[in-house]
Amino acid sequence: MAREATTLLKPNDPAPFTIDNAEGRSPFLLIADHAGSRVPESLGGLGLTAADRARHIAVDIGTRGVGRALAHLLDAPFIHQTYSRLVIDCNRDPGHEDAIAIQSDGTYIIGNGALDDAARQARIAAIHTPYHAAISAMLDARQAAGTETILLSLHSFTPKLGGFIRPWHVGVLHWLGRTDFAIAMLAQLQGDKAICVGDNAPYRMDATDYTAPLHAFPRNLRYAEIEIRQDLISDHDGQAHWAGKLQEATTSAWRQLP
Known part of the structure; x- marks a missing residue:
């Protein structure tokens, strides 16, 4: 698989993930599967226009800025993906067809059509695997140090x-495992009557x-998946505002846990 990785990313391509505030001491580990919008040079922009590569189909708009601000406020590490979800979706099982979308919200992804197995494996090896390995390594190191982690x-x-x-302005997603933190955070956000908060909405x-089940469930970690509406965090001011809201909600929810 290493050979496939080297055929995809070239010297001018950035690393598949970034870790901000790696030595953060809070119990929180922040991650963002879809923070990036880059496409490897070898893929020629996937046949999409620059405008399409900046749309919601390609990137979770605003999450990098929110994550960096929140990492500072919480003193938490933040691991975020560099490449577009249209190259490979790091919140999907890499063995499933939907990990590499053929179309999204009515847009056909030309560069993802008729991929052979070698091309799929190259994207997994170069982008998906290293990102999740970085999360696993961080969690393992924190566990070895006896540090509590909420993902x-x-x-x-x-x-x-x-x-x-x-x-909805914001949603809190949860499923199996230790959901007590997610439920507590949901309650904190719902206490703000000025915002509309989704419980497993807009997605369930x-x-x-893939990410929470892979990393949180087998380690029996508390976790929450947060969805923020993109028009609220499309600029610096909005990102700072919502980082502040999330800092208050996460800290209050954590303090209420047994």
């Missing part, structure tokens, strides 16, 4: 999809999700 996965969602206007966490 907080940051995502964002488009305000309108398929003609449906999405009213289930078996299509």
